[in-house]
Amino acid sequence: AGDERIAQIQEQLKSYPNFPKKGILFWDIFSILNKPDYYRLLRDILVEEAKKISPPIECVAGLEARGFLFGPLISLELNVPFVPIRKKGKLPGNLLSVCYSKEYGPDVLEIQEGSIEHGKRVLIIDDLLATGGTMVAGCHLIKKAGANVAACLVVIELEGLKGRDAVPDNVISLIKL
């Protein structure tokens, strides 16, 4: 969706050089959330994108941590469950897990067993796609759970890192940097 509303949101985005470590330019999504009019606008656009997916999505899975800021907003509007995908050690109960490498090193992502019904069409959401490592792990977890990835939705895509090429499923991004 290459519309004027997205340009407005992009204008509000702040970035921080050399965070969390030297050489990384950090795009701070909270620079949108601290302005309610822009957060609402961003929510509306994400909901529109989610509604466009056909056949309709049946579940939203959010990637820790900033996927949690958008996933529930979408799931409520579409009246489908929201399910968290979290970093190792944060979720209770029986878990499925996947190892992955992200922008700053190795990690493990987990999902609760039985949290998504088999065969459901899942939308995975996060704030940002960099190398794609996190999103790839998310896709693998959804499939491990016996569900299908309908699409991967991110607010920001760092195109130069070619994360999209690593992700096995359809990636939708609003702002390409």
Ligand code: PRP
């Ligand atoms: C950031 C971002 C994505 C991920 C993207 O999260 O919010 O989840 O990195 O990077 P990738 O495409 O190279 O995998 P981070 O790992 O910093 O974790 P946090 O959200 O818990 O702070």
